[in-house]
Every structure is written in C-alpha cells, then in structure tokens.
Amino acid sequence: MREEDSNWFSRWEEELPSPEELMPLSQTLITPDLALAFDIRNPNPNNSNNNNNNTNISNNNNNNNSPTHYHHQQTGSVAVNPLGNTTTSASTPPPQPNSAEFGADSADLGSGAAGEEPARTLKRPRLVWTPQLHKRFVDAVAHLGIKNAVPKTIMQLMSVDGLTRENVASHLQKYRLYLKRMQGVSAGGGGSGPANGAGGLAAASADPATDHLFASSPVPPHFLHPGRPNSDHFLPFVQVAALPHHHHHHPQQMVATVAHPQLQPPFHRQVGHFGSPPNGQFEHPFLSTRQSQPVHRMAPLHNQGPGGGGGYGEDLELANGAGGRKVLTLFPTGDD
C-alpha cells in the first residue's frame, strides 16, 4: 500500500483542474447583484437563529459586513442576473466579506446597514461542498490527524473565507459516517482498497449511491485504519507552513461565495475535471481576504508536485445567477 500512496495521490493531482481552467477573470469587487443573491430562507421564526457558538475565531464568516440589501426570493424566479456574458459578472457578497479591504465597498457594506435589513435576520445561503472544497477539507483533516481534526481546527486550516465552523462540523459528521461505512465494507471484503476513488474514479464502495462528494476525493489511508495510533501524522503534499516567501505567482485563496446551483449543479458524476462548466463562466471574482490568523493555515493553495505534478490550484465551481436559488460555494481568488 505504500506504493499506492504515491499512486493515489498522483492521480489525485491529475484530476485537478488544469491551470487553464482556473479562473480566467481577474475581477474584483462585488456587485449588488451578488448581494441580491443572498437569500432568506423561509419564514421560520421559530428558530433561535444561530445560538450556538459562533465563537469561532476570527476568520469565519459571518460577518459583519452586511452586504447591501439583498432581497431574497425564494425559488421564485428572480432571474436576474446578468451574467450572461462573460463580461464581468461579478458579484458575491455573501456573508463573508471580510475585511475591509475595499474601502468603499466594505465601508459601504458595513455601514450600509443604515437602512437596510441588517444582517441580523438574514440567513446565510446553503454551502455547497464542491469537490475542491471537500478536497481541501480532506487535506486539512489529513494534516491535522484524527486527533486534532476537529471542526474548529479544520476550519482554520482550510482558511476558506466564508466557511463557518458549523459548516465544517456538519460536513465532518457526514465524512466520518462515510469513512465508517467504507471501513465496514472494505474490511469484510477483502481488501481492496478502501482508498479507492480518488484518482480516477470512483469507486465502488459499498454501493452506487456512494456518497458522490466523498467519493470524489481520496481518503487518506490512515483514516480507514482504526488501529494505527502511531502513524497519524501523515503529511501529504500540502504544506501547512505559512510560506513566508511569496513569489509572484498567484496563490489562490479559497472563498466561499454564493452561487446558483440551478445553473450549475454541484456535480453529479464527475470525476475528471469539473471546475469548468461548459460555459466556464466564473462569476464572482471577489476578493480574497485577509488571512491574518495565527493559526497555520494550509498553504494558500498551491500544491505542486515536484515530480510531475504540476501545480494546479483548486478551483471552484460557480454558477451564474439567474435563477432563484442561492447557495454558497467555494471560489478561489487570487490574492496575496
């Protein structure tokens, strides 16, 4: 299995989107459109809203800046969005506007609350775990080790703007379940490899219904082995270091933004390269954010293999806004 290690991850990299598919745009700023994209979930006043701990550190999302006034339409048909053309279709100010890098924008957003609905009542759009985002998640868990792989830490390591601790916790829950399932199956059967998937295809895990998302990313071998306390620190290729020396290449930071799945489904069966929709229209360039966190986040995002691998960045999938739904999805932005 050792050989497989290098093998699976090699293939894994191959499946990544090529640089060409990466973000062609270089826009910046958010437009009101995106704001519009926000949604307000149904009238469910009964919830207490997020009472829980949002104590996350600072990075998280939720933020403060309330984006402009995005109304919400549920399923209706808002239509809208101009994104038809590749022009700039930018947009995207969900709840993670982060810092105030854009003076005017953020200022506006932040203080914009002045007449608009405060973010208080707004509910954040559903996060869509794209394969890329999930991959980052898996990498983070792998780096941290099962022991430290807790929502808060994972979230920090991932450094994805817009991602909340809760998002991670929820996903982690499912991921654990997935691993469990896989263990059961692989254990009895024989071996084969639980670590399938990844590179090329998915795998046949227990059943066809294999969790689509999870199957798309390789599962570190250690995760499947219940008994193996010592080999926890499996250090994958993604460096965790802070990378002090930033060259002039564009590191990309992942950002969660809202998207409309209607136009672009998360991914149904894709194993090759997703990221680039037929139209390839990435929508909101958005800005990245500030990452001044003491925590050691994983590399901004460039995993390049010295031997062959080229460095691809993870990119996200996005959708145009035209429909009525709004979801959160991940988006890479170049910022450094």
Added chain:
DNA sequence: GCCAAAATAT
C-alpha cells in the same frame, strides 16, 4: 414523495 445534503438543535 423520496433521498441526500446541509443546517440547526441538543
């Protein structure tokens, strides 16, 4: 109406 995914509650 069912199922999966994500959110929210405990």
Added chain:
DNA sequence: CATATTTTGG
C-alpha cells in the same frame, strides 16, 4: 465537540 434532528434542495 459530537451526535441527533430538522430543514432544504434535487
């Protein structure tokens, strides 16, 4: 933080 339950989207 983990797990259970509810909501939401497909």
